[in-house]
Amino acid sequence: MIALEPYLDLIISVVYVVGIVLFLSLFALFATWLERKVAGHIQDRLGPMETGGWHGWLQPIADAIKLLIKEDIIPAAADKKLFKLAPYLVFIGSLAGFAVLPFAANLIGSDLNIGVYYVIAVTSLVVIGILMAGWASNNKWSMYGAMRSAAQMISYEIPVALSLLIPVMMAGTMSMVEIVDNQAGGFWNWYVFRTMPFSLIAFVIYFWASLAEVNRAPFDLPEAESELVAGYFTEYSGIRWAMFFLAEYGDMFVVSAIAATVFLGGWYAPFPFLDIIPGPIWFIGKTAFLVFVQMWLRWTLPRLRVDQLMYVCWKIFLPFSFANLLLVGLWVVLKG
Amino acid sequence: MNATYKYFRDIYLGVTTVSLGMWITFRHFFMPTITVQYPREKLIYPPRARTELRNAIESCNGCLQCARACPVEIIHIETAKAQDEDNAGNMPDGKPRKLLVLTFDVEMSKCVHCGLCVEVCPTESMHWNNEHEHVTFTREELMRHWATYPPEEVRRLQERDEILKAEKAKQAAEAAAKKAAAGDQPAPKPVSKPAADGAEKPAQPSAAAATPAIEKPAKPESGDGTDSPQKENGKEKA
Ligand code: SF4
Numbered sequence A: 001m002i003a004l005e006p007y008l009d010l011i012i013s014v015v016y017v018v019g020i021v022l023f024l025s026l027f028a029l030f031a032t033w034l035e036r037k038v039a040g041h042i043q044d045r046l047g048p049m050e051t052g053g054w055h056g057w058l059q060p061i062a063d064a065i066k067l068l069i070k071e072d073i074i075p076a077a078a079d080k081k082l083f084k085l086a087p088y089l090v091f092i093g094s095l096a097g098f099a100v101l102p103f104a105a106n107l108i109g110s111d112l113n114i115g116v117y118y119v120i121a122v123t124s125l126v127v128i129g130i131l132m133a134g135w136a137s138n139n140k141w142s143m144y145g146a147m148r149s150a151a152q153m154i155s156y157e158i159p160v161a162l163s164l165l166i167p168v169m170m171a172g173t174m175s176m177v178e179i180v181d182n183q184a185g186g187f188w189n190w191y192v193f194r195t196m197p198f199s200l201i202a203f204v205i206y207f208w209a210s211l212a213e214v215n216r217a218p219f220d221l222p223e224a225e226s227e228l229v230a231g232y233f234t235e236y237s238g239i240r241w242a243m244f245f246l247a248e249y250g251d252m253f254v255v256s257a258i259a260a261t262v263f264l265g266g267w268y269a270p271f272p273f274l275d276i277i278p279g280p281i282w283f284i285g286k287t288a289f290l291v292f293v294q295m296w297l298r299w300t301l302p303r304l305r306v307d308q309l310m311y312v313c314w315k316i317f318l319p320f321s322f323a324n325l326l327l328v329g330l331w332v333v334l335k336g
Numbered sequence B: 001m002n003a004t005y006k007y008f009r010d011i012y013l014g015v016t017t018v019s020l021g022m023w024i025t026f027r028h029f030f031m032p033t034i035t036v037q038y039p040r041e042k043l044i045y046p047p048r049a050r051t052e053l054r055n056a057i058e059s060c061n062g063c064l065q066c067a068r069a070c071p072v073e074i075i076h077i078e079t080a081k082a083q084d085e086d087n088a089g090n091m092p093d094g095k096p097r098k099l100l101v102l103t104f105d106v107e108m109s110k111c112v113h114c115g116l117c118v119e120v121c122p123t124e125s126m127h128w129n130n131e132h133e134h135v136t137f138t139r140e141e142l143m144r145h146w147a148t149y150p151p152e153e154v155r156r157l158q159e160r161d162e163i164l165k166a167e168k169a170k171q172a173a174e175a176a177a178k179k180a181a182a183g184d185q186p187a188p189k190p191v192s193k194p195a196a197d198g199a200e201k202p203a204q205p206s207a208a209a210a211t212p213a214i215e216k217p218a219k220p221e222s223g224d225g226t227d228s229p230q231k232e233n234g235k236e237k238a
């Protein structure tokens, strides 16, 4: 017992990481099923119905098993080291974001005092993995996808960061837990409603720019299956492809969770008397709702052209975020 | 000014059209789905859907029209004249049955579902059966046999038909000879024709074979009427 003492932190960290990976995998399985259901019902279809009996709930498991036992093909002309490394990098980038997600007041990997900053930084790591995958595949589709992803990143990162700065300014801290704590006591205290309409605009801009961050329609240019086969992961198969897939759904969760944290009150219930329901349920519920909206948008809107994405990000999101930032800054100064 | 107006108008349009699109897909989310869980649920096809052919053989009068209409020549019919001893019964319209349909085979595997056979059938016995699951492991299984006579019975009736036809031909020849003797007509041609028919095509359905020879022995064209069904018959056998 005494010998264990110095390692206690380590053990807790390992347990937490394993738990997060499990949670991420389960969430990805659930999200693929949900995605197909949402797509189906929006198109007046049913989606998977056979595997597992009730509405095909075992379909993602069947797919996962299929992916795991598939042949792992590495193209002869690929840069093998980078090719093998890229999926893990993408996956790590998405997993690292989980470290600062506050599932509840004391259920958080690490309450960094620069939480928001950290998240913005590590989620950009994904793009390096994507570039690596596109370059290493030695395939024109992959290369195009990777290039688009890089071009997309510089476009969306700035509006994302500027929109996230607004709740940071209002809370006066970058720590995720403190930001959430400042939103306690009913939905009217959530930052999204605090300085109407500025924070609402910030929330909308963040949400849309985050769609570009996770490469989802209408900003799914890097993987544009109708133009680029599958974009940067065209050459991947089997387990490595599954890594990309897992990372994409992990990213969806991370960006939605950040929106839920900084704008929608994190683990707090919309009404104080509902706080008897545990925080993680509220947190995951809000996140899942945003993930659902992402899917809903994906099956509503067509893909934008590259220049349209640039137009939206640089000419609309960026000026509005700046104006927002100034006005909210003024509001904070006047109030403070 | 104009550019500014366009800029804000674009934003306004972007926001409103995206909201509208989301509202539309949201409504579809709750609409009943049109998917039919096929092996468990089945659609009922409209009555004229071209599904799979079926011949209600008891009302088929063996007129061969369907076999003649079929563009891919996959309907094979053999008939024999009905005799009193057969107790062939009546057709659905109440008239006595004149022809026994000995074989009625359709190679469904080659059917192009053009529907011409259904179209021409005078008795409406050829119809679509509203089932579409004719999937089999071999092509032979797609052969449809609708006649109910066992093979030996088919052979017996065909032989009987042959004998009867030969008799008829003989009678006709005698009648013609008598007529030729009585009058001045160039009888030999029509006389020889039915005789040859009898020899070649035992299963030939009566209609043309004997009667015209008796009634209008003088006209050489009478042979044409008999020709086409015989040709069909020849092809079927080939
Ligand atoms: S539907 Fe089939 S059997 Fe009938 S005429 Fe057309 S091809 Fe021949």
Ligand code: SF4
Pocket (backbone or CB within 6 Å): B055, B059, B060, B061, B062, B063, B064, B065, B066, B067, B077, B120, B121, B122, B123, B124, B125, B126
């Ligand atoms: S057309 Fe009709 S009645 Fe005539 S042979 Fe064909 S199925 Fe029988």
